[in-house]
């Protein structure tokens with residue numbers, strides 16, 4: 001004798017085409033017992049939806065997508081009935097629940113369900129009744145100026161714990177130093193209500209260098225932002241660092257961006273130097289810089305323009321217009337770079353000040 005399989009209206013609609021349902025008593029639609037397949041999961045969607053609405057209310061979004069985690073036994077019973085009654089080509093239970101949830105979320109939040117690049121993705125888990133939300137990152141382009149020395153460009157890992165987090169670093173994993181990265185990150189974190197920001201630098205400088213002119217360009221990736229619709233002003237003053245040309249990007253920039261720098265370098269020489277000797281530097285105009293260190297395999301870099309001025313017996317200023325990515329201190333001091341200022345002048349040189357006047361992309 002055939003056992004009866006009580007089905008809820010959702011599962012019945014899904015499994016049993018109308019023409020068959022009429023005369024088929026195997027699916028007991030008048031039963032008051034729980035649905036054989038889904039155990040009346042559709043009746044419990046409201047409490048899950050309540051949870052979802054509460055979580056999504058913290059997020060700015062126009063589009064969403066969702067994924068479901070369901071106990072395996074549900075899907076097994078679904079498959080069992082389908083194979084037993086040779087039912088083919090119908091949507092599965094997961095799909096059916098997703099659709100039901102999506103319909104309600106669309107209505108309530110006035111948003112749209114999309115499969116590609118949704119603003120937020122809802123991971124709904126019926127095993128533990130949880131709902132997790134991931135939001136699409138925001139990309140921002142901008143430039144920064146550094147108006148005083150002694151601010152490093154990047155955050156540094158805590159020396160005591162190597163970034164793991166300890167009492168020394170207040171469990172941040174970071175050295176407590178002022179940095180451009182720290183300032184930009186906290187600005188975007190606050191702005192977009194995000195917990196993490198990654199910055200892609202276009203070139204770098206050490207903490208003693210100023211960044212003047214139009215500033216150094218950067219790309220910021222703001223991860224899991226809650227407030228994606230916040231208005232971003234073109235410029236922002238973060239005290240010792242200022243930001244300009246800020247704009248949200250619709251797509252993530254790919255690869256590295258070539259750039260050129262205008263720099264002003266103050267050089268101290270070991271032995272006194274004459275204006276006549278400095279004239280040797282003129283040959284550097286349009287010269288190619290070759291990095292002879294074995295591990296470096298980079299594209300050729302060039303010096304486009306060079307100006308120099310003697311400041312004192314053992315000091316001169318060097319203004320350069322160069323390709324980005326040349327290690328400029330090494331270019332002044334003795335190193336694997338050829339040509340090299342110290343070698344060219346036959347006088348050991350030391351870079352005492354290096355400021356970026358402009359960076360061109």
Ligand SMILES: [Zn+2]
Nearest residue numbers: 008011035038
């Ligand atoms: Zn059901």
Ligand SMILES: [Zn+2]
Nearest residue numbers: 158161166169
């Ligand atoms: Zn630490």
